[in-house]
Amino acid sequence: MHSYIRPNSHIALRLPSGIVKIHKIVPNTTINIGKFGTFPANLLLGRPYYLTFELLDKENGRSKTELRIVPASELHAEALGGDHATPAESRDDSASAEGGAEFDIVGDDGEVIMRSNRLTIDDPSRQTLAMEEIEELKKAGAGSGKEIIAKIMASHLGIDEKTSFSLAKYTLRKSKKYLKRFTVLPLDVGLLNEYVLDKEGYKIMDLREESLGLISSWANIHCADASRVLTADDDIGQIGGGRWLVIDDTGGLVVAALAEKMRILYPEEDEEDQTLQEGEDINQDQNGEGDSAEDAKELQQETYQNGTTPPKSDPETKETDPTSPTSTTRIPSNPPPPPCKPPRQHIPQSTAQTNSLTVLHANNQPNLSFLKYFGFDTGNPTTKHPLYHNLKSLSWLQLLYPHEDPSYDEPEVVADDVLATFKSSKRGNYYKKRRRWERTSRIVNETRRGGFDGLIVASAMEPASILKECVPLVKGGGRIVVYSPNVEPLVELCDYYSKDRRAAFVSKQMETNASINRKAVKEVKKEDNEANGIVGEDEDEDFPVNPTLLLAPSLQTARARQWQVLPSRTHPMMTSRGGAEGYLFTATRVLPFEGKVEARGKFRSKKRKTGADSSVQA
């Protein structure tokens, strides 16, 4: 999906200084990379990612600005040194176009004598070029910046006294400053993470790439398109099916990372585009086959959606004026999806039964603003985007007290003939409300039934308060993952699930259970789970969560230490980012004795200690 640069996608340009700039690349516009100048976006479109380009201004005898692809051999020239022959044919053909001031610091160090810094003089006056002169050179806009560097180097009095290592460092520093180069990178989750972390880490809770990796692994995130739809014993609630519950206060970064691994982050059309272009160098009939398979899949998707659309909303699809500002759910997508044209179908949102993310949010609307870089706007989602179907969101109020939320109450049904008398805007409003209710009630009911594959929390809220409500919604064997930038909240959480507390909780539960009417507890599992959540309520202070619901709670952290690898100069980076360390709480949801009432009643017991009591009950 990131095989070449597509129009209207977000790309990242990395300058020699390491600064990353994010641009949306629109055809026939120009891209500005600060002091290095501007160039037409069309020079990048259709080109592959990860290439480094050199900006060639038009002044230098060229009619227009051009980009030269810097070949790998040139990029690595310094590091490779004279160690061995540079591969001639891996050098890009366009390389020779420029020629001229090829800059190579290792060109003249034929002598292998290692210089020492004994004679080094620390004096800025050794650089004879004054700042003004350098400015002058820059203004002259000479070439790619290599000339400037060459001149600067030539004017350094002590350049011959430098050790080869310090010379390399000097060159590198100058290159960072003057080379008019940039590398085009695809804006994927990893890069976005790096970018935001550098600028505004607090927005993403200082979440580093290694934490994202750990979260995804421990949450057992994977693409579950092919998963079965299985129901619980009560035949209503769904169990598993690749559905994860997410609480995300990182502006959608966590959701994006999860979605990427579930194959629902990048728009489908992206890939179609690719085949179109690549059809040229691709086996033709294979291509056709792929397309038809895709069509079939799409068709299937469509029929499935129609099937689940409640009949009530059907008349609307024919009647609503396409131009009326009716709904937020039906979005004029750009480009408009061709098959939707004639009947102007409403595609209900968040209908995926498998492979979905359910986001719980504290405000009215979820804050998933980072998803915009991946072509998805939660306020105005396009139906083409997989997240349109596979992302569900509901607020805490809707989850816990759905009836207090107005959008959960069914709006009254208006008869068709009455409806026909409505003004189009009123009618539109009516349908908008109906649709919102349909979506909300569907998501709320389905979420409250639980059976999720896992719970992923990256929230500033008190973890225990979240886990109290959400852990019962996770299926047995499901994974719980809580990220926190600081260790303290998670230490506290671990303590709530400590062995001692669990033992105390169990013995307390035995006492209360003895007095409670057993019948009340004997219900279907889902309700039992809810009961489990409530059991602690009177003892909130001591047992903010039910400690028996999680197995093997553990706390971990990871940090990647970056290294510099250069010939004879390999060492860890001298500096790196401090700040929040980032910790992860992981555990497995289990079904303790109380949570499970088997009709056959095979296994009833708890821990070793209480085993005797339980077998009496059984």
Added chain:
Amino acid sequence: MATSPSPFLDPGTHSAPNSLGILQLRRDHLIPTVLSSSTDSDYVEGKVENTRFGSFPHSTLIGQPWGTQILASVVDTGSRGSKSKKRKRGDTEGDSPSTPGTHETKRDIAKAAIASSGFVHLVPPTPETWTLCLPHRTQVVYTPDYSYILQRLRVRPGDHIIEAGAGSGSFTHAAVRAVFNGYLGEDGMFDSPKNSDRDGTNHILKKKRSRCGRVYSYEFHAPRAKQLRAEIEEHGLSSLVRVINRDVYEDGFCLDSEAGIDSAPDADVIFLDLPAPWLALKHLTRSRPSTAVVKSITTYSNPSTPSAEGSESSPQALPTEKLFRSPLNPNNAVRICTFSPCIEQVTKTVSALRSLGWLEIGMAEILSKRLEVRRERIGLQEEGLRGANASAATVSEAVQRLRDVEGRAKVFHGLQKEKQEEIMRRAETQKRGEKIEPFKEENKGKGKLYKEGRLVHRTEPELKTHTSYLVFAILPRQWTKEDEEKARKKWG
């Protein structure tokens, strides 16, 4: 191939026979077992899993919702041989409830009686649990490492990944999960053999729409490869993983087409866990690398070989007789990670990567640690309690005790000699009382040891300070003059 989904990817709601389940005894103590309902066992109860927390007949494990707490059963582990008669009787009676002969244990449905103590949790397999309990054949790539690798390599569903040095299969399982997007053949995705070698170097394999994520796992050691293959089969992943027993230094990564399976890995992602990754790199190029480069890579790295391949013909490893076939996906930037414990390996690998035109080269190591959380109780009242520190909690507590002792001494000296012994006895008992009383009080009154003391965390006693160095790099798509011309025409 795999009709029933793998328990790793879609475990279902309940444990099922002939499918892998994991018994979790403790956090890091897990036992993998393929659940079996067959009665072909020495035990009366059928197949039994014996653990330190008791015995668990498979009949008690099958058909349970995942995550269930399973109680140990009373299983006679001592006299299997002599009980063969009993077993036969059990067999003939099938599943009839309550075998009459065994008065101590037999229950109606459970077949095996619940033991008075011991339990495990039955959890579905995941790459994480499997990593903790797989049979070790080699050093294992643990979760902190592989999670970072997969994250940084941007492994996504539908990718093809080459893994060389499959080892114990820990990374294999994590990789399958990352690339999985459906089973082969499900929606008619079928890789026919390549049809054109127009320019001989490129576009040998066509890229298909929504292709199936696959793992190509190379292992030099034949028995290990065989065992891994068996495990993969057992885990229902055989349609997603192809295990190849091969020396990749010599023979590269390209595969012959085989019964409709991809003829080449067509890889987007590469993970090399090899002693000398630079020797494998020459096979991971878009076009045939020049002999000079190959020679330089092999010579500086392996001083013993250069003489053998001095001539201008490329090393025998390259398929000179055939057209060059690239194992890489021509339409995607290829990401690579090598996993090496030693820094010398890293420098060689990185130089080789640079010579072969890889970009974005970076190296990192993962420092991960697990923390233990506990309550630290300090104070004089803790004396004699387990897991507590019985020194004075505060200065005033220390002073108070010193005063007490001093006062006691004064009293002691001020009293008559006859009474001394009695006083001493009293003091002794009082001291003892101090030890016990606070504890009792806690049990009655507060009784909440789990809330007492200060909550602290520290690194767990076993610390992995170094696993391996991770070298990352990216090889962009090949971009020729013609491609550039085309793009220029298209976009103006």
